[in-house]
Amino acid sequence: MVSRRITIVDVARHAGVSTTAVSKVLRNAYGASPEMQAKVRAAIQELGYRPSAAARGLRGQTYTIGVLLPDLRNPFFADILDGIAERLGGTDYQVLMASSGNDQQGEARLTEAMIDRSMDGVVLIAPVASPRRLQSVARTVPTVVVGRHGHSPDYDTVTDDDFSGAALVVDHLVGLGHRRIAHIEHLETDAVRLREMPNARRADGYRHAMRAHGLGDQIDIAATSYTREGGYAGARELLSREPRPTAIFAGADIVAMGVFDALAEAGLSAPADVSLAGYDDTTFASFGPISLTTVDQAGHQMGGQAARLLLERIGDRGRPTSQVRLSPALVTRGTTAAPGAGP
Amino acid sequence: MVSRRITIVDVARHAGVSTTAVSKVLRNAYGASPEMQAKVRAAIQELGYRPSAAARGLRGQTYTIGVLLPDLRNPFFADILDGIAERLGGTDYQVLMASSGNDQQGEARLTEAMIDRSMDGVVLIAPVASPRRLQSVARTVPTVVVGRHGHSPDYDTVTDDDFSGAALVVDHLVGLGHRRIAHIEHLETDAVRLREMPNARRADGYRHAMRAHGLGDQIDIAATSYTREGGYAGARELLSREPRPTAIFAGADIVAMGVFDALAEAGLSAPADVSLAGYDDTTFASFGPISLTTVDQAGHQMGGQAARLLLERIGDRGRPTSQVRLSPALVTRGTTAAPGAGP
DNA sequence: ACGAGTATGGAAAACGTTGCTCAGCATAGA
DNA sequence: TCTATGCTGAGCAACGTTTTCCATACTCGT
Numbered sequence: 001m002v003s004r005r006i007t008i009v010d011v012a013r014h015a016g017v018s019t020t021a022v023s024k025v026l027r028n029a030y031g032a033s034p035e036m037q038a039k040v041r042a043a044i045q046e047l048g049y050r051p052s053a054a055a056r057g058l059r060g061q062t063y064t065i066g067v068l069l070p071d072l073r074n075p076f077f078a079d080i081l082d083g084i085a086e087r088l089g090g091t092d093y094q095v096l097m098a099s100s101g102n103d104q105q106g107e108a109r110l111t112e113a114m115i116d117r118s119m120d121g122v123v124l125i126a127p128v129a130s131p132r133r134l135q136s137v138a139r140t141v142p143t144v145v146v147g148r149h150g151h152s153p154d155y156d157t158v159t160d161d162d163f164s165g166a167a168l169v170v171d172h173l174v175g176l177g178h179r180r181i182a183h184i185e186h187l188e189t190d191a192v193r194l195r196e197m198p199n200a201r202r203a204d205g206y207r208h209a210m211r212a213h214g215l216g217d218q219i220d221i222a223a224t225s226y227t228r229e230g231g232y233a234g235a236r237e238l239l240s241r242e243p244r245p246t247a248i249f250a251g252a253d254i255v256a257m258g259v260f261d262a263l264a265e266a267g268l269s270a271p272a273d274v275s276l277a278g279y280d281d282t283t284f285a286s287f288g289p290i291s292l293t294t295v296d297q298a299g300h301q302m303g304g305q306a307a308r309l310l311l312e313r314i315g316d317r318g319r320p321t322s323q324v325r326l327s328p329a330l331v332t333r334g335t336t337a338a339p340g341a342g343p
Numbered sequence: 344m345v346s347r348r349i350t351i352v353d354v355a356r357h358a359g360v361s362t363t364a365v366s367k368v369l370r371n372a373y374g375a376s377p378e379m380q381a382k383v384r385a386a387i388q389e390l391g392y393r394p395s396a397a398a399r400g401l402r403g404q405t406y407t408i409g410v411l412l413p414d415l416r417n418p419f420f421a422d423i424l425d426g427i428a429e430r431l432g433g434t435d436y437q438v439l440m441a442s443s444g445n446d447q448q449g450e451a452r453l454t455e456a457m458i459d460r461s462m463d464g465v466v467l468i469a470p471v472a473s474p475r476r477l478q479s480v481a482r483t484v485p486t487v488v489v490g491r492h493g494h495s496p497d498y499d500t501v502t503d504d505d506f507s508g509a510a511l512v513v514d515h516l517v518g519l520g521h522r523r524i525a526h527i528e529h530l531e532t533d534a535v536r537l538r539e540m541p542n543a544r545r546a547d548g549y550r551h552a553m554r555a556h557g558l559g560d561q562i563d564i565a566a567t568s569y570t571r572e573g574g575y576a577g578a579r580e581l582l583s584r585e586p587r588p589t590a591i592f593a594g595a596d597i598v599a600m601g602v603f604d605a606l607a608e609a610g611l612s613a614p615a616d617v618s619l620a621g622y623d624d625t626t627f628a629s630f631g632p633i634s635l636t637t638v639d640q641a642g643h644q645m646g647g648q649a650a651r652l653l654l655e656r657i658g659d660r661g662r663p664t665s666q667v668r669l670s671p672a673l674v675t676r677g678t679t680a681a682p683g684a685g686p
Numbered sequence: 687a688c689g690a691g692t693a694t695g696g697a698a699a700a701c702g703t704t705g706c707t708c709a710g711c712a713t714a715g716a
Numbered sequence: 717t718c719t720a721t722g723c724t725g726a727g728c729a730a731c732g733t734t735t736t737c738c739a740t741a742c743t744c745g746t
Contacts, residue, residue, distance in 0.1 A: 005732095007731090007732055007733085008732065008733065009732080017695075017696085018695065018696045018697080019696090019732090019733080019734095020695070020696055020697080020698095020734085020735085021694095021695060021696075023733070023734060023735085024695085024734095026733095026734095027734080029734095029735095031693075031694060031695070032694080032695085033693085033694065033695085036694080036695080050455060050458075050459050051459065051732085051733075052400075052401075052459060052461065052731090052732055052733070053397075053456075053459045053460040053461070054396075054397050054398075054399075054400030054401050054405065054460065054461040054731085054732080054733090055397075055400075055401055055701090055731070055732035055733040055734090056397075056732080056733055056734075057395075057397030057398075057400075057701090057733090058395075058397050058398055058401065058700090058701040058702065058703090058731090058732080058733065058734080059700070059701050059732095059733055059734040059735070060701095060733075060734050060735080061734095062397065062460070064456075064460065066439075072415065072418070072420070072421035072424055073418050073421050073626055075415070075416050075418075077415070078415035078416045081415055081442065085442075085444075094441070094453070094456040095441065096409075096439040096440065096441055096456075096460075097439065097440045097441065097442070098437070098438065098439055098440065099421075099424065099428075099440070101428075110437070112393065113396075113437040113439075115393075116393050116394065116395060116396045117396040117397065117405070117407065117439075117460075118395065118396070118397040257630045257631065260630065260631035260632055261631050263631075264631050283416055284626075284627040284630065284633075287571075287600045287603065287627065287633065288600065288603035288604050288606075288607050289603055289632040289633045290627075290630065290632045290633065348702095350701090350702055350703085351702065351703065352702080360725075360726090361725065361726045361727075362702090362703080362704090362726090362727095363704085363705085363725065363726060363727080363728095364724090364725060364726080366703065366704060366705090367704095367725085369703095370704085372704095372705095374723075374724060374725075375724080375725085376723090376724065376725090379724080379725080394702085394703075395701090395702055395703070397701090397702080397703090398701070398702035398703040398704090398731090399702080399703055399704080400703090400731090401701090401702080401703065401704085401730090401731040401732065401733090402702090402703055402704040402705070402730075402731055403703075403704055403705085
């Protein structure tokens, strides 16, 4: 009924060669003549043979790359995945993902799981683990960390320049005539994370850009969290200020959705009463009724770079690590306008 | 530098027992005295041993469950994943996902990849493969298919009752006073898929409900695709009718986003000029500026059921298959109102 | 014709686990 | 006392690959 799986032995017998020979052909390894390659490939075709990744993992590679993402609901991560998938398209590698739910314990469990499964490499997207832990993972398996600043001798990093991304937003709003520009950030207390996490960089970029425009005294930050609820709470706080800010820069698009809630509750709208900008250029930001001004992080490119670095590291684990930093771009849409332009 | 991984042999030596004994403890297998269990567990702790899933896969299980999803961007699938993760929380199983990009070839490649990696079971979410292929996968590995009607002796299914979900929408719109209610569906030509795919069921449900309300002559369907572009094209087509429909039922939330585009282009808005409903209750449907009336598919429950069925099937591959069907619920928001209620 | 060097293909030993078989040793029953 | 019966735990052969040699069979220059 459930027939035994075809193995390399079957292929070897069918082609009249040794299993060594078949293995060589499979891996494009040196020491196989064209005729033999042809014979073996024919046998593989005929029998419909597929190598067992489990068995391969015992000695060599599994041709599996693990991607850890914090959250399935943030479409920005899908862009990164697309980039990874595209770069890995021509290769034999398969991508398997796991979602950690943004908590440290779950993240640790999943990285362990990936290591246990002998993955050839892992891409950690916006991980929350301590640098120590990241190091330890990276010493066990080739690792690329995406979306987290700071660098290590053991893993490569790909980041977006969050500092200048925030500046793009502030510049844009100032250009429209705004002065009272407030910001909603993700509350961070841990010292290490304050240095490494993108949200902290965005807040720094906001502060710096405000000062550069001579608006240091207008700096106003609500520290909540990068969620819709965080956006709602943060916006309520900011809207209660006297005088009210004329523009709100939310640290992430999803946060801007919460700002919409607070605006509606206060009987206000964007951009008529308050201009609103997000960050990430997630898919929904472009939807007609939302039409959110935001910052495009080039997730696709980030993924592609991450995959490239990972392949290079798998190829040579000793090579020095590199830090790739990409530049964000402002995407102007309907939620930002000159102050007081409303009815 | 890169230290050799701790193996079961190290643990056995450290605890002064055989590898067999360690293996038994690991798997809670029969034939291990409490003292021995204690000794072994202590050794495992001390050495920080973790079993290699690759090696396990060669003989026994890998404790890995694969989930294939067509699209990372549809947050509805995240709900399903949550349900699966929750149900699997207490067990030793790990969930790894792969996204197929909704194309038949990619889907096939990924199911193969999961089989190659000796996964203990797979959950296929809204697969596009032919029933023949699904059967063949299911005969190789325990399988649960989510979101696809039809049944098989080899795999279990979990579906939403799309037929009555569509009726919920039509009932709601008729209740508001609409008569000219149009529908945008995903064009399907393949006979098998017409029977099994949710989109076809939704269209059938729409037709049936319209007739049940004596509105059979008002049935109007644009067949495009379940994408934003498909929604735009479909809505353009429907809006050019004379007289214009007063309500559009889009077969999926993402389709409704395209309808927004077409409405804006025609200088119309929802619900003032045209009522609009979607399907799926994706995350963005609830965002303030969108506030889309839609149908909640209970993704969380679907995932939980799928995980339950899969565990049962892994436990006993011979058991008869079951088909679980869940009931959808209407979520009324701001895009539907009585016809002619606009300015 | 001969030796050195170079392709080519194979035998066999890993890799880390599980499952089968069996030995040892109590304990209980006769 | 002797045998039957459980129970524990050990030894060893899988599982399906890759990898490290090693043995050939060529090729080429002398």
